[in-house]
Amino acid sequence: MSAAEWPFACPLPPEDARKRRAMILTALCTRDGGFASLPAGRLLEDTPARMLRLYDELFFRGFLSRAYGTLRVTLSSRLTSSAGKFIYARSARERLRSAEIRMSTDFLYRLDQGPFLLNGLSVATPQEAFLVVFEHELCHAAETALFGSTGHSARFLSLARGLFGHTGTRHSLPTRRDAAAQNGLSVGSAVLFEMEGKTVRGLLTYVGKTATVMVPDSRGAFRDKAGRRYAKYRVSLPLLRCAADARESG
Numbered sequence: 001m002s003a004a005e006w007p008f009a010c011p012l013p014p015e016d017a018r019k020r021r022a023m024i025l026t027a028l029c030t031r032d033g034g035f036a037s038l039p040a041g042r043l044l045e046d047t048p049a050r051m052l053r054l055y056d057e058l059f060f061r062g063f064l065s066r067a068y069g070t071l072r073v074t075l076s077s078r079l080t081s082s083a084g085k086f087i088y089a090r091s092a093r094e095r096l097r098s099a100e101i102r103m104s105t106d107f108l109y110r111l112d113q114g115p116f117l118l119n120g121l122s123v124a125t126p127q128e129a130f131l132v133v134f135e136h137e138l139c140h141a142a143e144t145a146l147f148g149s150t151g152h153s154a155r156f157l158s159l160a161r162g163l164f165g166h167t168g169t170r171h172s173l174p175t176r177r178d179a180a181a182q183n184g185l186s187v188g189s190a191v192l193f194e195m196e197g198k199t200v201r202g203l204l205t206y207v208g209k210t211a212t213v214m215v216p217d218s219r220g221a222f223r224d225k226a227g228r229r230y231a232k233y234r235v236s237l238p239l240l241r242c243a244a245d246a247r248e249s250g
């Protein structure tokens, strides 16, 4: 698609994109101390909608609000596999109007020290990372409004690069799984945790917002192929240690 066909200025001079992003960041941080703190705390209720309005005005010339009427921006602590998501229904026109960008607060609240490599950009703070994730989702929303579908095609990349200077679509924000792996914990690891004053040993079987640990227990509800019984525990990741580490230090 040639530049003239976008209903907003694209491509922008790279310096303009940076300046506009910085303006939005300053506007949001000035008004929302929770967002501005490090690590970020609970956001004001209207911060996501403000963020959308500022982006729509400064980058899209109001195209998004014209196209969608309401484009909802929601925060989710359960979105742990990606930092943002654009959600819409392909077929029903009514549903398209209530399209949604879901942003993960799991990432935002957990990150503290940059730099983070995100969509080809190096960003310094979690707040800026949050905006760059949002920009990526905005490109999905704009492409969907214009063409009825979206992906990471050349067209999408020219939009993301033209508006925001993104040169890629991958991020290196650490997921909970990555963070756990850095501490030597992965699915299948033998782990230790404290419970009611005792050290319990088990097998890590799932890493999400909390970890699942199977602990040998003759009265446990779970049974493996060999007939051994286990009780299932949900444990917060920071409370787990690698069983191997514990032996070395003990």
Ligand SMILES: [Zn+2]
Residues within 6 Å of the ligand: 136, 140, 151, 152, 169
């Ligand atoms: Zn994408």
